[in-house]
Amino acid sequence: MVSLTHYLLLSAVLFSLGLTAVLVRRNAILILVGIELMLNAANLNFVAFWRFGPAPDQLAGLMFVLFAIGVAAAEAAVGLALIIAVYRHYQTTDIDRIADLKG
Amino acid sequence: MTLGFTLVGIITLAGAIGAVVFRQIVHSVLSLALAFTGVAMLYLQLDAQFLGFAQFLVYIGAVTILILFAILLTRNTGPSLSRSPFSNGWASGVLVSAAVFGALAWAIRATPGLAQNAPHEANASVKAIGEALLNHYVIPLEMIALLLTAAMVGAVVIAMNERPSQSFPQPSRQNDVKGS
Numbered sequence: 271m272v273s274l275t276h277y278l279l280l281s282a283v284l285f286s287l288g289l290t291a292v293l294v295r296r297n298a299i300l301i302l303v304g305i306e307l308m309l310n311a312a313n314l315n316f317v318a319f320w321r322f323g324p325a326p327d328q329l330a331g332l333m334f335v336l337f338a339i340g341v342a343a344a345e346a347a348v349g350l351a352l353i354i355a356v357y358r359h360y361q362t363t364d365i366d367r368i369a370d371l372k373g
Numbered sequence: 374m375t376l377g378f379t380l381v382g383i384i385t386l387a388g389a390i391g392a393v394v395f396r397q398i399v400h401s402v403l404s405l406a407l408a409f410t411g412v413a414m415l416y417l418q419l420d421a422q423f424l425g426f427a428q429f430l431v432y433i434g435a436v437t438i439l440i441l442f443a444i445l446l447t448r449n450t451g452p453s454l455s456r457s458p459f460s461n462g463w464a465s466g467v468l469v470s471a472a473v474f475g476a477l478a479w480a481i482r483a484t485p486g487l488a489q490n491a492p493h494e495a496n497a498s499v500k501a502i503g504e505a506l507l508n509h510y511v512i513p514l515e516m517i518a519l520l521l522t523a524a525m526v527g528a529v530v531i532a533m534n535e536r537p538s539q540s541f542p543q544p545s546r547q548n549d550v551k552g553s
Contacts, residue, residue, distance in 0.1 A: 272378045273488045277415070278481045280382050284408075286474035287389040293466030294393070294459050299443055303392055303405050306436065310412045321419040326495035329505045333513075335424055336502075339431050340517045344524030346436045350443040351528035357447040366460060 277318035285311035298353045298363045302346065309342045377418060385411025396458050398444050406437045420495045423502050 284307060291304025313335045320331025357363050388408030395401040409432040416425035460466065481487065506514050 272375055272418075275481060275487045276378065276382075277419075278487065279478060280385065280415075282474055282477035282481065283386060284389055284412075285477065286470045287386070287393050289473055290467060290470040291393045293469060294463040296456070296458055296460050297398055299398060299440060299447070300392075300401055300458075303401060303440065306405065306432075307389055307392065307408065310409065310432075314412055314415060317416055317419050317421050317424060321421070321495060326420075326497075329497065329502060332421055332424060332497055332502065333505065333510050335421075336427065336506075337513055337517055339424075339427060340521060343431055343435060344521050346439055347528040348524050348531070350439055351532040353443060354446055354532045363447045364456075 274318055274322040277322075278315065281311040281314040281318070284308075284314065296364050296366055298356070298365050298368075299350070301365065302349050302353070305349075306342065306346065309338065313338055381411055381414045381418065384408075385415065398458075399441070402437060402440050402444065405440075406433050409433050409437065421497050423497065423499050 288304040288307030288309075288311060291307060292301050295301060295304070316331050316335045316338070320326060320329075323331065353363055356368060360368050362368065385408050388404050388406070388411055391404030392401045392408060395404060409428065413425045413428035413433070416422075416428055
């Protein structure tokens, strides 16, 4: 039987992989990809806690994820627009080269 | 663990690992779509059918395609292919992620009462979700509609608003012409 622990551990692995992508990759687009992975891990936690919680008839957990998906879509659109604007300016999306504010 | 959960978990984690390690950005994003598919299947396993299909539509149908378009618009060939796709301090990044995972796993293992909770029947039909959205959650629903509209307008404004004179690094010559 699959218990809540399994879902939480899977979500923890997913979150750590997203964090790895944010910390390790050079390309700004892949940093956004890592953020999306972390958001998905959080959403998976919400759904798992809703399903295994004391009151699955109250739809609060589901609603949280539904609104989080909406906010994440808006975040992806704005983030990619920012990356495209930065790319127009610097002709690169490599965040190690976008360092003009570095003193 | 059942076979279904194991399979879906392997699909999700394989997609996520591929998204982190592939050298080509396009391969990374396609692998990310696989991870999103796995998460959607996990939602289906958790009796959240509506959410699973919303995940399919929004993440695989919209977010992945959006990221692919952004890659096509910002594609830079040449020096990026010879350079490593990973940042110089990648080892410390991996170390930090491993530490975060260790802390999370320890917290999950140390919390009592997570393993023995048996799930009972859940009623997450589309009818129930729609009634909840339009009764109890109607203000957040309107807020998110407003937020999405503002974000779309903002994204278009940010991505379009660069005048052609700014992208060329010759502002001094224009000033001279204006001054004389």
